[in-house]
Structure formats: structure tokens, C-alpha cells
Amino acid sequence: MTDLALYIHWPFCVAKCPYCDFNSHVREAVDQDRWRAALLADLAHEAGLTRGRSIGSIFFGGGTPSLMPPATVAALLDAAAGQWAFAPDIEITLEANPSSVEAARFADLAAAGVNRVSLGLQSFDDAALRFLGRAHDAAEGLAALATAQASFARVSFDLIYALPGQTIAAWDAQLAHALAFGTEHLSLYQLTVERGTRFATDATAGRLRLPDADHAADLFELTRARTAAAGLPAYETSNHARPGAESRHNLTYWRYGEYLGVGPGAHGRRGGLATQRRKKPENWLAAVDRNGHGIEAETLLTPHERATEALLMGLRLTEGVDLARIAALAGGVAPVDAAAVARLARLGLVACDDERLRVTGAGALLLDAILPEVVTDETVTA
Template sequence: MSERLDASIADSLGVYVHWPFCLSICPYCDFNVHVFKNVDQDSWLKAYAAEIQHLGNLTDYAHPVTSVFFGGGTPSLVRPDILEGVLNEIASVWGLAQNAEISLEANPVGLDRPLLEDLKRAGITRFSMGVQSLDDEALSFLGRTHNAADAISAFALARDLFEYTSLDLIYSRPDQTVAAWAAELTTALALAPDHLSAYQLTIEQGTNFGKLHQAGRLTLPDEDVQIGLYDITQSLCHDVGLVTYEVSNHARPGHESRHNIQCWQGAPYIGIGPGAHGRIDIGGQRHASIGIKQPAAWLASTSDISVGHGLASLECLSNEEVFEERLMFGLRLVDGVSFSDIFKNTTAPDGALGPAKIDFLVGAGLLEDRRDRLVATRSGRLVLDRLVAELLIA
């Protein structure tokens, strides 16, 4: 485990802030995003502040926030003074740890040195750029509004200013070969990112890609090619010192995403914004929160004095549900899950993690049983959803 990541989640507390606007909507995206136009950002700061105050009244954490993640959407569209205002509100309610990780997702379009300097002054410590590809034809296919040269130039500026930088890429695109992906990934790695998130393209219902796929006009590479693409990703990242620490994430030691690690390990995180999910502790019990999805409705609800918040639901999770989430997310990590952690304040469903089942999956090469830890192998991570389902049934 890296020095930057605390082996214990006892004092970890994250905040996720959702900005629901983009300049355009990508055809593969099923996130809660809307086209950016006529947005009064000052009203959004007031709404974020109201939500933070409301959730602060619900929770009683004895330790400060250790990570804040501005996601979206395209949070680099947010004025730096608005971001700083949100951070000030978080600090006033829960406190902000001195070494807190403050992440911001960004699109290469519109980034210049003055803006990046303002973002750093506002408190951003980790800069994550959604490049998605360094092939101009692929970028057009993915609906991106930048080209490879834009991305390379913007990332070079970010690397000069931020101690922690990350690139997002999408692979396993239609007709993509292992050789072509290897060449593209090599170009990306030459930019010397501290962190790389490489995601296989998935087809989501309701997206433009989903409609094309349903009509038979878009087909992903077959399973053997997808495995080859995954394997070359692990190999090339390893060769340049980017260690695989999660199914899709690679980092130089000390540059892992602390916020995501905390969430995968089962630490609480507070969700702020339209459609934002959270996992918070109230009265010693874990609760799942979800924000109102539509931005206008969320904004109106937070400003309505009779309501004062934008939550659509707040549900107390059963001990079994908490157990299932910790298993599912923990096995995404290369280090797996600790039995002592996963059973803390949880209850396993009847028959889950049975010794005979674990022995069978170990024998099948999908799991490793390392005394106090359960770890998915490389083969197991390729079929993780099925693996977790097998572990949960009697």
C-alpha cells in the first residue's frame, strides 16, 4: 500500500461534488449531464452551500474531510472562485484535512495557463483530464470536441502546475486492434502522467451508442480481442512504472486516487449535487443518499426554505447490503479485501463466502486466499461481476 493511502479507512471521509453540465453530450455517456448554457454559477454556489449545510446537520463526523472530488459533467467549466467557495463551505462544516486531496475532472477544451493557475489557487491539488483518445478519428467517433494536439498541449500545461495529474482513456472501440491500441497508449504514456484510467468502452442503454448497437450498426471487439487489449494495457503501464492498483486504474506509487480508494474500501463519502450518490453514517448506520436528478429541480429544492436540500432519497442500508457493497468494490482493488474489514459492522448474506465456494474459485484461478485477504486474480478481474455473484450465493 502506498504511503499516500492510509491502510485504515477509520478516519477517511470523502465529498463528491457533481457539476451536471458539459459543452456537448458524448454518444457513449449515460452520466447525469446536460448541455451547458445560461447557467448562473452564483446560484449554484448558494445551492451547494445549502446542501452542504443540510448534510452537515445530518452527520456527525469527528474527523475532517480527506478528499474532495469535483466530477461531472465538466467541472473545469466552473469558475475557480465558485470551486473555492464550495471548498470553504466544506471546511466550515466538516473541516478539511491539511493534506486533503482535491480532485477536478477537466476537458482539454478551453484550458490555458491562467485558468489552470486560478484552479490551483482555488485549492485543486489533483488534475484529471478526460482525453479519451489520442487518435483524431477516434475522438470524432467518441463525440469529443478536442483533437489530439489540444489534449497533448493542455496536459503539458497541467503537468507543469499540479503535483498529481491523471489521464482518462477509452479503448476497446469498434474494429480496434491490439497493435493500434498499443501504439496509441504508448503515445499517451510518453506524456508521463502520474495516473492513468483506461476504461473499456461499454454500451449503455439510452445513449446514442446504445441505439446504434441495438440497431446493429455498432459492434465492439470480440472477447478474445478485448482480453488482448486489457493485457497489453497492463503490460505497457507496468513497463513505465504505472502500477495497476484497480481494474481500470494505474499509478506511480504515491499517485493513486485517494478519493476512489476510500470509496472502494468502504469509507463514507458525501454526495453533493444533482443525481449525486453518497454513503453517509447517521446514528451509527450507513445510509445511501441520492440527489434529485434534474438540475433545475435540484436547484429549486435547495433554495426552497420549506425543503432546504436537494436529496431525492435517503435510505438506511441493511448490514447485508453494506457487506455486498464492500465485497463488490473491494475486489476491484488489486490488493483485494480484508476479511476483518469487510465483516466489521456488517452481516454476510446466508451462505456468502462459504469455504467450499472460495476453495472452488481459488482452484479455478479466479481468486487468491491470502490469510486475511481475498484477492481477485487477473482472470477474476476480467469477470468480476460474475465472480462477486458467485461469492454471494450459497
């Protein structure tokens, strides 16, 4: 049986970024003792349902987990180690913002057991950072990156591109700067407008105009070429790593492994069940106080639903999906439209043999359009 992944959600941020649709909240004060106790209780509930399993990765996401007291991180890791066996090479990641206050905690977070940090730099340009609503400036971000590289065995950082008015030359310079630091992993995201965000309001009002599709495609192709030449090829739509340095935790999602979700709004997949925690922090806390866990819903997935989820996640990966495994999840035949696959293969957008289906580099530009064509709504029969 494969290792589980464990996700722990910390929902609080200093401010809400205008592009962010994650489950993040701003609160004037946080009762740290109560939150630590509640997270430990939610974790213990998941442990009671997965006795005898081992954990291969732990991911502290948010929100801004670097706002967590290191003592809380240590308590959660100690509790997890007491409930599950840890894989010898367990990956323990924490998302961090690059403020000087949070960077000052990096050494203590490393001492608590975190061995990988994902740093939300987002840009090296002060004007871009102001546009993105970030609280740090470029100099502070660079200082935090230096501290992270001195504190953690493994470092990744995020950048956002395809900003309004961003030229090919400007993004090329940002990429060259990013690659010069020698980190093992980069997450490079095109700016998108998500519902419910301030940017969505601005776009509707005509105050925000993103680059057109052709320009965004040029930026995407440049990103792929630059990172590949530097030895960090894309292994997922927006993620690039040296071979062997991929995020093992995120690969569990994309390869449709089992993972446990703890904390407000966290999702999980275990034993064929889709689990979902209550989203609003106060509602989650009340549920933990009442029930000993924050679960809002547990849904038994049908074989078709599981196979479809595995396809939608796995086709984001450069390696693609194992069609025999997808068929096994579906209970017979993979929910793949063979005619659509053949047509897209002739166009060079997907590649398929008897064992694997994958989206090509050219197809990655059109992934959102390809997925609904390839994945059928109902299981097809032979």
C-alpha cells in the same frame, strides 16, 4: 474515526458524448450565482450532519466541472474548510475536459485549491475522438495536458480503448504515448455500451460493433503488462498508478469508507445511510430552495447490504478485501460463497487466505462474471 470524502457534482456539459451514461446535461445558460448558492446550501446541510469529522479528499465530478467558474470552486472549498477539518495532505481533484477554454482556467483552479486534475483526453487519435463525440482534437488535448502538468501538483488522464477496429498495435502505440508523459496516474477504460446512450441505440440497430471478447481480453492484458512495466501497475480494474499515487478519493469508495455527496444525482454513504440527491438539475435546485438540501432519499442499509456493497466495491481492487471487516459489516459471517471461491481459486481466478479475498490478474478479465458467483444473496451461516 477515518476521514470523510466529499463529492461535489457539476452536471453540465457542452455536449453529451455518445458513450456517456453519467448525470450530465446540456443547457443553453446556467445561472452561476444561483448554482453557487445552491451548492453551498447543499454542502452546509451535509456539514451539519457530520460535525467534528475531518475531510481527507474532495472530488469535483460531472458533467464537466472545469466549466465551473474558478470563483465557485474557491467558494465551495472555503466553505468546506470552514465546516470540517482538512487532513494535512488533503487531495482535491477536479475532472476537466481538455478544451483550450477550460485549460485557460487551470491556473485559477489551482489557485482556488485544486491540487489534482483528472483530464478526459480519451484518445490521441483525431478519428477516434470524432467517433467518441469529443469536442477537442488531439493537438488541443496535448496542449491541455501540458498546461495541466504546469498547473497542478498531481495529474491523471483518461483513455478509452477497445474501439471498433482498434488493433493491438494501435493500442500499444497509444499506451506508449500515454506513458511517455510521466503522469502519476492513468485511467484506462474499455469502451462499453451503456443503456440509454446513443451508442446503445447504434448497437441495437447494428451500426456499432465492438471487438469480440478474445480481442478485448488481449487489449486488457497488454494494458496491464505495459503499465506494470512502466511502474504504474493496476490497483483497480481500470486504474493504474505509481505506488502512493492512487486516487485517495476513489479508494474511499472502493474500500467502502464514508463519503458525502453534494449536487444533482450525487450519492453518499454516511452513518449506515445511503443518500441520494435529486438527479435532474432543475428538480435538485427546486429541492434546495424548498428544503435547504437536494436529498431525494436516505435509506438505512442492512448489515448484509453494507457487507455486499463492500465486497462488490473492494473486489475491484488488486489488494482485494479484508474478510474479517466484511464479516463485521455483515454482523457475523461474510456473505461469501465458500464453494464458489474454492472452485474459482482452483481455476486461478481468485486467491483467498484466512484474511483476504482478491481477484487475480486472470480473474480481472472476468470480474463481472465472478462477482455474482462469489457474493451470496443472503448471509450464510457457519
